[in-house]
Amino acid sequence: MKKNIKDFTLEELQQCFLEMGEKKFRALQCFAWLQQGVESFHEMTNLSKELRQKLEDTFFVSVPKVKKKQIARDGTIKYLFENHDGTLIETVIMEYKHGISACISTQVGCNMGCRFCASTIGGKERDLTAGEILDQLIFASKDMGRRISNVVLMGIGEPLDNYENVIRFLKNVNQKSGLNIGYRHISLSTCGLVDKIEKLAGEQMPITLSISLHSTNNADRSSIMPVNRKYPIEVLLRTCREYTARTKRRISFEYTLIRGVNDDKPHARELAGLLRGMLCHVNLIPVNAVKETGLKRPTREAVEMFQQELLKNGINATVRRELGTDIDAACGQLRKNNQ
Ligand code: SAH
Numbered sequence: 001m002k003k004n005i006k007d008f009t010l011e012e013l014q015q016c017f018l019e020m021g022e023k024k025f026r027a028l029q030c031f032a033w034l035q036q037g038v039e040s041f042h043e044m045t046n047l048s049k050e051l052r053q054k055l056e057d058t059f060f061v062s063v064p065k066v067k068k069k070q071i072a073r074d075g076t077i078k079y080l081f082e083n084h085d086g087t088l089i090e091t092v093i094m095e096y097k098h099g100i101s102a103c104i105s106t107q108v109g110c111n112m113g114c115r116f117c118a119s120t121i122g123g124k125e126r127d128l129t130a131g132e133i134l135d136q137l138i139f140a141s142k143d144m145g146r147r148i149s150n151v152v153l154m155g156i157g158e159p160l161d162n163y164e165n166v167i168r169f170l171k172n173v174n175q176k177s178g179l180n181i182g183y184r185h186i187s188l189s190t191c192g193l194v195d196k197i198e199k200l201a202g203e204q205m206p207i208t209l210s211i212s213l214h215s216t217n218n219a220d221r222s223s224i225m226p227v228n229r230k231y232p233i234e235v236l237l238r239t240c241r242e243y244t245a246r247t248k249r250r251i252s253f254e255y256t257l258i259r260g261v262n263d264d265k266p267h268a269r270e271l272a273g274l275l276r277g278m279l280c281h282v283n284l285i286p287v288n289a290v291k292e293t294g295l296k297r298p299t300r301e302a303v304e305m306f307q308q309e310l311l312k313n314g315i316n317a318t319v320r321r322e323l324g325t326d327i328d329a330a331c332g333q334l335r336k337n338n339q
Helices: 010-019 024-036 047-060 128-143 159-173 194-203 219-225 235-248 266-274 300-312
Strands: 065-071 078-081 087-094 099-103 107-109 124-127 150-153 186-190 208-212 251-257 278-288 317-319
Touching: 010 159, 024 128, 065 128, 087 128, 087 300, 099 128, 107 159, 107 317, 124 159, 128 159, 128 317, 150 159, 159 186, 159 194, 194 235, 235 251, 235 266, 251 300, 266 278, 266 300, 278 300, 300 317
Parallel strands: 099 150, 150 186, 186 208, 208 251, 251 278, 278 317
Antiparallel strands: 065 078, 078 087, 087 099, 107 124
């Protein structure tokens, strides 16, 4: 069976080329073509015909297939991609003042079971490969004819539940000869897989780590996020403190505000108490509609009050801009069967 050449890191590709009796810099040329979105080895015109044939015999080039493209009133774009095995994923492109931001998926579905999130409905079908994660960016960038400046691993899936492939993807997307997206322009969001957060701290990748916290005590958190039964809040926050101590990076905490569940003043104070003294930032997300959950958004006043209470208590907090809601492209609305 031929392997998808985009699943290899640049280093691995260089090794393959050496083993094939080719010069190392040829691997770099090939890598650059792939990231520009070529669909076959024949388009790699600075490689000899013989080499192109050899590559063709050994590897294949994945070509993303768009099943649907939607554009929201605010300009946000959502792609529904079909993988080679027929599975589906979604990718969202948002425009900010500082450039284009892409929200990408890391798995087909998700096994984490968070009550408020559409991506976990029906569970996980499989992990995406490093090449499939990258393809979302290669395709979107080519389709728009614009450079993507920021990437958030906040689409479908739990990135740290697909650790190896995500790390390979991160290495490739950061390459100068590729999409050249700096680690500081990449955010990875996790529901809190503590063992993998510890591992990530050792990778020397200065990305931004985002933690989906959403609750201030274990009883509440376990009732909406099953992962909390394995890694309770105190363990998660201890790991976050260690992560910051090792990486010197500020952590971002996501807190989804759900009306009548976690959106009142005592919750805001409790949250401030939990995070006191940490190098961190809180991103408040009024819960987005997912028809299966029945959860309600807080009023605008409640969101404002919650933010003010955090600020008063010395915790940096912003409210996440809501984009693409009319095409179900906002946080928690992506799903593998949005057809
Ligand atoms: N699995 C990772 C990556 C998903 S990121 C994680 O859990 O962090 C998507 C973010 O949107 C997470 O913070 C998630 O908790 C949040 N989210 C999920 N459903 C939501 C909803 N209905 N409204 C608002 N935010 C939601």
